[in-house]
Amino acid sequence: xxxxxxxxxxxxxxxxxxxxxxxxxxxxxxxxxxxxxxxxxxxxxxxxxxxxxxxxxxxxxxxxxxxxxxxxxxxxxxxxxxxxxxxxxxxxxxxxxxxxxxxxxxxxxxxxxxxxxxxxxxxxxxxxxxxxxxxxxxxxxxxxxxxxxxxxxxxxxxxxxxxxxxxxxxxxxxx
Numbered sequence: 001x002x003x004x005x006x007x008x009x010x011x012x013x014x015x016x017x018x019x020x021x022x023x024x025x026x027x028x029x030x031x032x033x034x035x036x037x038x039x040x041x042x043x044x045x046x047x048x049x050x051x052x053x054x055x056x057x058x059x060x061x062x063x064x065x066x067x068x069x070x071x072x073x074x075x076x077x078x079x080x081x082x083x084x085x086x087x088x089x090x091x092x093x094x095x096x097x098x099x100x101x102x103x104x105x106x107x108x109x110x111x112x113x114x115x116x117x118x119x120x121x122x123x124x125x126x127x128x129x130x131x132x133x134x135x136x137x138x139x140x141x142x143x144x145x146x147x148x149x150x151x152x153x154x155x156x157x158x159x160x161x162x163x164x165x166x167x168x169x170x171x172x173x174x175x
Contacts, residue, residue, distance in 0.1 A: 022046065023173040024057040024148065031056050031064045033134045035099075035125035042066060048168040051075075053152055054134075055172060062120065063139040065090075068132045069154035073162070075124070075133045078106070078151035079142035087151055088114060088141070092124030092133035093158040099124045101133075102160055139174075148172040 022044050031041045031054070042054030042064065054066035065077045073093060080087035089104040089111055101122050104111035122135040131154070142148045153167035 022055075022170065023175050024055060025175045026059045027056050028059045029056075030058050030060065030062075031066065031134065031136075033064065033121040033123050033136050035123035035132050035134055037066045037068045037132045037134065044172070046170070048152070048170070049166050051152055051154060051166065051168065053150070053168075053170060055148075055150065055170075057139055057148070057172075057174060058136075061139050062136045063142050063148065064134070064136045065150065066132065066134040067152050067154070068130055069166075070129055071131050071154045071156055071165070072126050072129060073131065073155040073157045073165075074160055075131045075154045076152065076164070077133060077135065079137070079149065080144070081106075081149055081151070087149075088118065089151070090119055090122070090133070090135055091160050092122060092131075092135075093160065094124060094126040094131065095158045100158075100160075143174060146174055148174060 027043045043056040052068040056064040067075045069075045076091040078087045078089040087106040092101045103114040118137045118141040124133045153164035155162045
């Protein structure tokens with residue numbers, strides 16, 4: 001019995017670590033989309049597993065997102081759902097010394113090219129063993145029933161065709 005309770009508690013803690021909730025209100029202080037995730041730059045900053053996540057809902061009706069992960073591979077952010085399927089995904093990496101970025105649509109556990117691009121600005125940088133992706137998009141592209149659902153992940157490889165090493169999700173109430 002004790003082993004079952006312990007296993008259930010461990011599973012709940014694992015799921016809770018992959019998905020969390022916070023809130024955002026419109027802010028006039030806007031992040032700079034430059035690939036540098038500075039301290040106090042974002043309205044919300046949190047750490048999930050090995051990833052640092054930032055979010056600001058701008059008074060200019062733009063959503064600013066950031067991820068910093070311990071990798072020289074790709075990093076990604078997404079909006080729409082708390083899983084890949086049906087979400088809009090944004091992947092960035094430094095490939096052959098040059099920043100690379102793609103927008104995708106989640107289909108099951110895979111993704112396809114997005115035809116209608118929504119990101120207005122992006123920047124990705126790898127410094128040492130960490131890669132940072134910052135981007136901005138209209139908040140209307142992410143807002144659903146008073147919430148902004150986000151996904152984030154990273155890979156050990158800069159190839160966008162490789163699977164993620166870690167992932168998580170976060171839901172923001174918009175106030």
